[in-house]
Amino acid sequence: MSETKKIEVMENIHGENERIALETNQRLTEAGIFCVNVMGAPGAGKTSSIIQIIKNLKHVTPFVIEGDIESDLDTQTLTRLGIKTFQINTGGACHLDAPLIRDAVNMLAPNKKGILFIENIGNLVCPAEFVIGEHMKLLISTVTEGSDKPYKYPLAFEKADGVILNKSDLMPYIDFDLDFFTKGFRALNPQAPLFKVSAKTGDGFSQVAQWLEEKAMGLNEAKD
Ligand SMILES: Nc1nc2c(ncn2[C@@H]2O[C@H](COP(=O)(O)OP(=O)(O)O)[C@@H](O)[C@H]2O)c(=O)[nH]1
Numbered sequence: 379m380s381e382t383k384k385i386e387v388m389e390n391i392h393g394e395n396e397r398i399a400l401e402t403n404q405r406l407t408e409a410g411i412f413c414v415n416v417m418g419a420p421g422a423g424k425t426s427s428i429i430q431i432i433k434n435l436k437h438v439t440p441f442v443i444e445g446d447i448e449s450d451l452d453t454q455t456l457t458r459l460g461i462k463t464f465q466i467n468t469g470g471a472c473h474l475d476a477p478l479i480r481d482a483v484n485m486l487a488p489n490k491k492g493i494l495f496i497e498n499i500g501n502l503v504c505p506a507e508f509v510i511g512e513h514m515k516l517l518i519s520t521v522t523e524g525s526d527k528p529y530k531y532p533l534a535f536e537k538a539d540g541v542i543l544n545k546s547d548l549m550p551y552i553d554f555d556l557d558f559f560t561k562g563f564r565a566l567n568p569q570a571p572l573f574k575v576s577a578k579t580g581d582g583f584s585q586v587a588q589w590l591e592e593k594a595m596g597l598n599e600a601k602d
């Protein structure tokens with residue numbers, strides 16, 4: 379097979395994925411549901427951050443779709459907290475795609491206006507390459523991963539509409555260079571807000587929740 383044919387196949391896959399993602403996005407917009415694609419490395423605190431954001435929401439109903447390669451541990455945690463959650467297991471795939479999310483939204487059947495958080499597979503590479511129907515990409519980075527991550531994984535930082543820098547409670551114990559991190563991030567992405575938070579203490583999450591609520595309410599104002 380020639381190199382040209384290989385590229386055409388990839389373009390077709392992405393084209394079909396984008397078409398389905400747009401349909402899901404339009405459907406969620408019609409239903410008044412603001413969809414947040416939560417990305418980050420394994421253990422960055424995606425689930426912990428979703429929980430902290432939801433605890434700080436004042437005006438909108440939360441829903442969650444959990445993406446994992448295996449297990450429903452995060453869904454069990456969220457369901458115990460009374461949060462309507464649907465689990466996807468990819469069985470090995472390193473990212474969620476639009477057809478998976480279309481089917482998960484059908485199964486979850488969110489029945490109120492609100493915010494749908496989609497926890498993507500723990501991976502800083504593949505999820506950034508695929509739209510899934512979201513209104514926004516929220517990237518969780520951590521001080522424990524090191525301050526060079528915007529330089530090493532630029533696409534995730536470039537595509538993010540907001541970045542959470544989590545585990546700030548551990549800052550005193552490690553060498554994290556916030557200036558170097560911020561410089562690398564801003565070179566890729568001058569606009570997106572950066573929130574320094576700790577999902578362990580809850581610090582910083584009221585601002586994140588307020589920002590998301592404003593976005594969600596903006597969606598409904600634009601539609602009504
Ligand atoms: N010290 C500290 N630990 C955290 C923080 N956020 C998450 N963790 C811990 O990091 C681990 C992974 O968190 P989890 O939310 O499951 O990450 P996920 O794999 O990205 O969903 C858990 O043991 C959490 O308790 C934080 O801000 N500070």
Ligand SMILES: [Mg+2]
Binds near residue numbers: 424425426452497
């Ligand atoms: Mg998780």
